[in-house]
Amino acid sequence: xxxxxxxSETVASQVAAGEVVERPASVVKELxxxxxDAGARKIDVMIRRxxxxxxxxxxxGCGMDRDDALLSLERHATSKIRxxxxxxxxxxxxxRGEALPSIASVSRFRLTTRExxxxxxxxxxxxxxxxxxxxxxxEAPGTQVxxxxxxxxxxxxxxFLRSENTESRNIEHQVHLQAIGHPQIGFSFLRDDRxxxxxxxxxxxxxxxxxxxxxxxxxxxxxxxxxxSPKIRISGFIGQAGLSRQTRTQxxxxxxxxxxxxxxxxGAIREGYHTALMKGxxxxxxxxxxxxxxxxxxxxxxxxxxVRFRDPTGVREAIVQCIQxxxxxxxxxxxxxxxxxVSVPTVVGKTAPDLRLRPEESAPKESHxxxxxxxxxxxxGASASSAALGMExxxxxxxxxxxxxxxxxxxxxxxxxxxxxxxQQFQIIGVLSKLYVLMENAxxxxxxDQHAAHERVxxxxxxxxxxxxxxxxQKLLLPQTFDVPPxxxxxxxxxxxxxxxxxxxxxxxxPDTFKIDSVPSxxxxxxPAQFMRKVIDDxxxxxxxxxxxxxxxxxxxKSVCRxxxxxxxxxxxxxxxxxxRDLLDCDLPYCCPHGRPTxxxxxxxxxxxKFGRKV
Ligand code: ADP
Ligand code: MG
Numbered sequence: 001x002x003x004x005x006x007x008s009e010t011v012a013s014q015v016a017a018g019e020v021v022e023r024p025a026s027v028v029k030e031l032x033x034x035x036x037d038a039g040a041r042k043i044d045v046m047i048r049r050x051x052x053x054x055x056x057x058x059x060x061g062c063g064m065d066r067d068d069a070l071l072s073l074e075r076h077a078t079s080k081i082r083x084x085x086x087x088x089x090x091x092x093x094x095x096r097g098e099a100l101p102s103i104a105s106v107s108r109f110r111l112t113t114r115e116x117x118x119x120x121x122x123x124x125x126x127x128x129x130x131x132x133x134x135x136x137x138x139e140a141p142g143t144q145v146x147x148x149x150x151x152x153x154x155x156x157x158x159x160f161l162r163s164e165n166t167e168s169r170n171i172e173h174q175v176h177l178q179a180i181g182h183p184q185i186g187f188s189f190l191r192d193d194r195x196x197x198x199x200x201x202x203x204x205x206x207x208x209x210x211x212x213x214x215x216x217x218x219x220x221x222x223x224x225x226x227x228x229s230p231k232i233r234i235s236g237f238i239g240q241a242g243l244s245r246q247t248r249t250q251x252x253x254x255x256x257x258x259x260x261x262x263x264x265x266x267g268a269i270r271e272g273y274h275t276a277l278m279k280g281x282x283x284x285x286x287x288x289x290x291x292x293x294x295x296x297x298x299x300x301x302x303x304x305x306x307v308r309f310r311d312p313t314g315v316r317e318a319i320v321q322c323i324q325x326x327x328x329x330x331x332x333x334x335x336x337x338x339x340x341x342v343s344v345p346t347v348v349g350k351t352a353p354d355l356r357l358r359p360e361e362s363a364p365k366e367s368h369x370x371x372x373x374x375x376x377x378x379x380x381g382a383s384a385s386s387a388a389l390g391m392e393x394x395x396x397x398x399x400x401x402x403x404x405x406x407x408x409x410x411x412x413x414x415x416x417x418x419x420x421x422x423x424q425q426f427q428i429i430g431v432l433s434k435l436y437v438l439m440e441n442a443x444x445x446x447x448x449d450q451h452a453a454h455e456r457v458x459x460x461x462x463x464x465x466x467x468x469x470x471x472x473x474q475k476l477l478l479p480q481t482f483d484v485p486p487x488x489x490x491x492x493x494x495x496x497x498x499x500x501x502x503x504x505x506x507x508x509x510x511p512d513t514f515k516i517d518s519v520p521s522x523x524x525x526x527x528p529a530q531f532m533r534k535v536i537d538d539x540x541x542x543x544x545x546x547x548x549x550x551x552x553x554x555x556x557x558k559s560v561c562r563x564x565x566x567x568x569x570x571x572x573x574x575x576x577x578x579x580x581r582d583l584l585d586c587d588l589p590y591c592c593p594h595g596r597p598t599x600x601x602x603x604x605x606x607x608x609x610k611f612g613r614k615v
Pocket of ligand 2: 093095
């Protein structure tokens with residue numbers, strides 16, 4: 001007996017603080033969320049020394065009277081829910097009534113608050129959970145919370161903090177999240193007395209993204225297309241295919257306005273991007289999911305960082321579909337823009353010398369290679385006719401006679417030119433470093449990576465064939481047998497039909513032994529047994545949900561790299577032109593099957609800026 005004792009309030013708060021207040025960024029998160037719940041229109045965040053020395057959050061929200069202010073520092077004191085039933089559908093950020101007492105128990109804490117109509121405000125000072133001062137204060141309406149010397153009374157905790165720089169960056173990320181989640185609220189952020197940003201309240205998310213990350217990023221985003229399901233609303237912006245980052249700092253995900261981490265959502269986004277995203281890279285997303293609060297449980301994680309969905313499969317499917325549709329729609333808009341006629345005056349070239357590459361000059365004849373030789377799998381002549389057409393049009397443009405300078409015929413000429421240019425769609429200027437095709441389009445300059453472009457063309461061609469007739473196979477001269485561990489044998493047995501569809505001729509040949517007699521013809525397989533082990537490994541790691549189609553795509557994506565034209569392969573003009581046309585006909589022209597960009601657009605505006613013609 002006598003071994004069990006109730007913890008004092010302060011110690012209990014410090015224990016809770018272990019979960020809620022992991023680091024300075026969690027303090028910032030909790031305080032900003034309180035400000036948002038209080039209806040703030042403007043929130044100012046200030047930190048010093050990674051937030052360890054000081055975090056100050058000032059809002060112009062509803063404020064509190066003295067009684068509420070005192071109560072707010074008690075554990076489990078909240079104005080946001082009253083009954084357990086309220087937990088079923090939480091509409092505020094807070095509801096646990098833990099943040100303020102937890103923070104106050106591990107810092108030197110000062111709260112000043114005033115309601116708009118009140119004559120005087122209240123100031124409360126708490127040190128390490130001990131209430132020191134309560135008095136009238138004269139601040140502006142709203143609430144100001146100051147947290148100094150975080151974890152000063154928990155040295156063990158302090159040791160776990162990272163460098164000031166890292167903690168500052170974590171905080172900055174947290175403020176980014178909140179600012180993106182709430183464009184209608186103005187935010188400012190001061191780090192060590194330097195203003196990092198000052199964001200005016202704005203009506204739309206796109207303005208907020210622009211103000212925070214710049215117009216260049218905004219231009220590379222596409223707006224999410226929405227969803228078919230009435231129960232799930234998806235909005236926001238995602239990076240175009242080919243845009244990705246090495247870290248997840250710009251992969252922002254919100255569920256009912258709350259920034260969260262969800263492997264279900266990020267997994268579904270990745271699946272939606274599929275080959276439009278480089279392996280190991282993260283997409284850029286400003287992704288908002290809204291659904292009935294009753295169908296998502298936010299009370300899963302003490303810092304409310306995770307959520308649980310009632311219908312995870314439905315959510316997943318809606319997201320995959322939405323991302324796919326968005327990228328698809330983005331492609332149509334992009335293709336239209338890309339193919340818009342090049343502005344006419346540059347084509348007429350009456351006075352300016354035309355430095356454009358002439359078809360015959362594009363590459364030294366002796367070193368040329370036929371595109372169709374490079375990848376045996378390229379559909380023979382699929383768009384040879386269009387390439388020929390392109391040539392003819394270029395030729396016509398060149399033969400235009402000089403025009404008399406009267407305006408009527410000039411207008412006519414312009415019209416004719418525009419008609420031709422519309423068919424012509426783009427102008428190839430030349431090839432840089434035997435790798436980058438330089439082109440002109442209505443928007444400015446386009447650089448195409450010929451290797452990446454060819455990879456994409458081959459990939460889609462093979463995929464189409466796989467969908468239509470199954471993968472073409474090639475018989476091995478000598479069928480090979482190979483042994484696998486029992487578990488793999490079992491796996492192969494179960495997936496024989498998938499493997500056959502992928503063009504792998506494989507059958508059982510005794511216990512744990514298989515015979516392979518054909519492989520996909522586009523693959524260059526020197527050691528079939530080795531190849532099979534690799535395929536099995538890949539497929540197993542790809543998971544159960546992956547379809548045969550998807551697995552086949554993976555194989556193709558891997559192999560096209562070897563078959564595509566390389567950097568340093570000089571191409572003839574015709575070949576370049578055919579490559580570009582084929583690329584533009586692809587489902588996802590702007591990135592290779594590994595998600596790297598195939599082309600970069602440099603707009604007239606960017607060029608003008610670089611040359612100082614425009615600020
Ligand atoms: P929770 O947010 O989970 O309710 P907190 O400990 O964060 O718990 O806050 C306790 C209560 O204090 C809130 O429910 C709210 O009523 C009040 N409060 C906290 N911060 C503010 C603020 N910035 N403005 C007005 N009221 C606030
Ligand atoms: Mg709170």
